[in-house]
Amino acid sequence: MSELTGTTYQWAPGFIAGDRPKIVTSRFEYEDSYTLERYLATGGYEGLKAALARPAADVHTEVKNATVLGRGGAGFPAGTKWGLTPPGKFPRYLVVNGDESEPGTYKDRLLMERDPHQLIEGCLIACYAAGLSQCFLYIRGEMALAQERVATALNEAYAAGYIGNNILGSKLSVDIVLHWGAGAYVVGEETALIESLEGNRGMPRLKPPFFPAAIGLYGQPTIVNNVETLANLPWLLVHGAAAYTAIGTETSPGTRMVAVSGHVRRPGVFEIVNGTTTFRDLLYGDEFCGGIRDGHTLKAFVPGGGSAPWFVPDQLDLPFEGRLVGAAGSMLGSGAIMVMDETTDIPKAALTLTRFYAHESCGKCVPCREGGTWLERILARICAGNGTTADLDQLFEVGESICPGNFPHPSSERVGLTTAVPFPYKMTTICFVGPSAYAPVNSALVLFRDEFEAKVTAVPTRTLIPVSAASAAGGGQ
Amino acid sequence: MARLNDDNVRLAQEIIGRYPKPRSATIPLLHLAQEQDGHITNDAIRHIGELVGATSAEVLGTCTFYEMFKMEPVGKYLINICGTMSCALMGADDLMHHAEHKLGIKAGSTTPDGLITLEHAECQAACTEAPSVQVNYRYRFRVTPDDIDQLIDDLRAGKLDAEIPPHGTVARVRQHIPAGKGVGAVPPDAPIATTEPVWMSSGQAASS
Numbered sequence: 012m013s014e015l016t017g018t019t020y021q022w023a024p025g026f027i028a029g030d031r032p033k034i035v036t037s038r039f040e041y042e043d044s045y046t047l048e049r050y051l052a053t054g055g056y057e058g059l060k061a062a063l064a065r066p067a068a069d070v071h072t073e074v075k076n077a078t079v080l081g082r083g084g085a086g087f088p089a090g091t092k093w094g095l096t097p098p099g100k101f102p103r104y105l106v107v108n109g110d111e112s113e114p115g116t117y118k119d120r121l122l123m124e125r126d127p128h129q130l131i132e133g134c135l136i137a138c139y140a141a142g143l144s145q146c147f148l149y150i151r152g153e154m155a156l157a158q159e160r161v162a163t164a165l166n167e168a169y170a171a172g173y174i175g176n177n178i179l180g181s182k183l184s185v186d187i188v189l190h191w192g193a194g195a196y197v198v199g200e201e202t203a204l205i206e207s208l209e210g211n212r213g214m215p216r217l218k219p220p221f222f223p224a225a226i227g228l229y230g231q232p233t234i235v236n237n238v239e240t241l242a243n244l245p246w247l248l249v250h251g252a253a254a255y256t257a258i259g260t261e262t263s264p265g266t267r268m269v270a271v272s273g274h275v276r277r278p279g280v281f282e283i284v285n286g287t288t289t290f291r292d293l294l295y296g297d298e299f300c301g302g303i304r305d306g307h308t309l310k311a312f313v314p315g316g317g318s319a320p321w322f323v324p325d326q327l328d329l330p331f332e333g334r335l336v337g338a339a340g341s342m343l344g345s346g347a348i349m350v351m352d353e354t355t356d357i358p359k360a361a362l363t364l365t366r367f368y369a370h371e372s373c374g375k376c377v378p379c380r381e382g383g384t385w386l387e388r389i390l391a392r393i394c395a396g397n398g399t400t401a402d403l404d405q406l407f408e409v410g411e412s413i414c415p416g417n418f419p420h421p422s423s424e425r426v427g428l429t430t431a432v433p434f435p436y437k438m439t440t441i442c443f444v445g446p447s448a449y450a451p452v453n454s455a456l457v458l459f460r461d462e463f464e465a466k467v468t469a470v471p472t473r474t475l476i477p478v479s480a481a482s483a484a485g486g487g488q
Numbered sequence: 489m490a491r492l493n494d495d496n497v498r499l500a501q502e503i504i505g506r507y508p509k510p511r512s513a514t515i516p517l518l519h520l521a522q523e524q525d526g527h528i529t530n531d532a533i534r535h536i537g538e539l540v541g542a543t544s545a546e547v548l549g550t551c552t553f554y555e556m557f558k559m560e561p562v563g564k565y566l567i568n569i570c571g572t573m574s575c576a577l578m579g580a581d582d583l584m585h586h587a588e589h590k591l592g593i594k595a596g597s598t599t600p601d602g603l604i605t606l607e608h609a610e611c612q613a614a615c616t617e618a619p620s621v622q623v624n625y626r627y628r629f630r631v632t633p634d635d636i637d638q639l640i641d642d643l644r645a646g647k648l649d650a651e652i653p654p655h656g657t658v659a660r661v662r663q664h665i666p667a668g669k670g671v672g673a674v675p676p677d678a679p680i681a682t683t684e685p686v687w688m689s690s691g692q693a694a695s696s
Contacts, residue, residue: 060695063694064693065693066691066693068691099684101683101684112610114615115573115611115615120613152554152658153622153625155659156626158659159661162663163661169665169666170666172669175670176669179695182690183687186506186674189663191659192515193554195554210513211511231676272618273573273574278574313573349574360573363573366571367572367611
């Protein structure tokens with residue numbers, strides 16, 4: 012029997028600093044936070060009891076009123092998503108997206124490792140409120156510890172009657188099935204996740220017209236929610252929507268988890284107040300990262316995971332708020348900031364990200380399958396010192412075939428554009444993997460073109476050989 | 489031999505029973521096969537096809553999509569060094585060169601004694617603890633070249649056997665739904681399931 016006195020967790024220093032409100036990370040300070048015993052001793056399963064004491068529709072309204080934004084990347088409110096299922100079509104399923112693999116993102120793994128019961132309780136509340144008959148908890152294959160902790164927690168919860176038939180003596184009966192992936196980034200996309208759960212290659216389905224809420228797993232209405240989104244629900248049901256919306260801003264209530272990594276003094280995962288905390292607070296604040304590593308200065312940072320267009324120091328004072336960051340030409344994505352100081356070799360940094368997306372392309376859409384690989388190969392050539400000036404144009408050309416038209420420039424004033432191009436952009440692929448391969452290339456090339464030019468050999472602009480008679484005649488003059 | 493053994497077939501049937509459609513169990517069963525043999529064999533593919541009601545080609549198609557499934561034997565220990573942005577910024581390239589030098593092999597290959605396979609990996613979701621390394625999917629954080637030396641020496645000496653199971657075993661804890669406690673799979677077309685769940689239809693609180 013373990014002592015119920017807390018010891019601090021040595022990793023993720025952000026959780027113990029400061030006195031910010033904690034919604035999802037309140038138990039992280041305990042060494043045994045993942046046990047049922049600790050969970051019950053710290054108010055565990057109270058949210059579920061509060062939910063079961065009210066009609067399901069009431070609980071749904073409560074979540075809708077709280078505007079719990081999806082934490083997986085798109086930021087769609089969970090309560091609204093639940094309401095998109097076609098009426099009268101049953102059974103409906105819940106699929107929990109725990110396939111966290113966006114570069115820079117590091118929060119769902121902690122939530123599953125450190126507080127699996129909170130996630131389980133969140134799943135049960137969602138199933139109750141939205142009338143979902145079975146829940147599948149999809150955990151990324153490479154996360155061995157998270158799988159073990161969640162499996163143990165599920166076994167404990169079944170034994171204690173928190174999952175299964177007539178939960179806590181009520182009418183709610185739901186099974187939660189642990190499912191694990193096997194290493195594929197694209198499976199984090201909700202339709203690919205469903206394909207993978209059906210036992211197929213994890214390739215995204217074409218949408219619109221049909222989103223998973225209408226036609227999902229086995230053709231039935233399916234809600235796909237991120238781990239962090241669901242982890243918010245127990246607190247929300249105990250404290251109510253009003254308390255939830257009192258934290259953060261009107262458009263971005265509550266808190267969210269942000270991982271800051273790279274060249275900062277104290278990299279870490281932090282639960283921050285949504286919408287008001289600025290990038291400057293996060294990077295330089297004493298209770299967060301404490302500044303760029305000693306003796307160095309900030310050059311650029313990625314504000315929302317590997318897929319997001321980059322920011323430069325000009326954007327430091329933007330708050331961590333979806334719409335404002337979107338208007339500035341990037342996105343918050345999955346809450347991951349990667350910081351580069353002035354020693355960073357920008358083309359090489361862009362290459363590491365583009366290589367990731369080229370590698371992870373599922374191969375369904377040609378622009379991503381071919382374009383991603385092209386971008387990677389051209390960048391690798393440039394980084395190895397074998398590139399020419401024509402390669403720089405070629406990068407834009409390939410990018411144009413993945414994202415036609417204007418691509419957001421995160422630092423529009425700096426590069427001479429008068430208005431920012433809002434996110435999202437146009438794309439020729441089904442999912443965001445293709446554009447994600449181009450986002451780092453575009454950002455690096457637009458913001459730091461001089462660094463690319465320093466690496467390439469200048470060659471004359473390509474001249475095309477005329478093919479038609481008319482142009483041949485014209486060319487012959 | 490490379491088909492699933494009797495114990496694993498029982499386990500496979502338990503896993504299949506949790507899903508509304510057997511094919512959903514394909515990936516978990518492939519993990520089971522890899523846990524048994526260290527890699528995926530053609531016999532295992534065929535056997536899984538029989539168990540979930542799919543052709544071997546369909547199972548093979550699923551299998552080859554996912555990075556974790558190895559169609560060729562790999563070492564007892566699979567070392568994955570992350571090379572995506574945050575780790576690259578914190579020196580993952582040097583770490584990889586160091587590991588290649590120490591082991592005398594290139595990334596993507598196995599030591600001649602068949603003990604260690606070295607691989608370049610993509611983001612492992614430990615970006616704030618960069619550079620990150622996994623051994624059979626167990627994390628090592630903020631790894632220095634000295635740590636890599638120590639890790640390889642410890643693996644060779646068998647000092648980490650208690651912590652790190654052989655390649656193929658991912659989670660050592662399995663979900664077991666106790667008999668009588670579970671609801672059972674809810675298939676999309678079962679007549680009882682096509683109506684509103686009972687806690688919804690009454691419009692009352694579930695615990696009343």
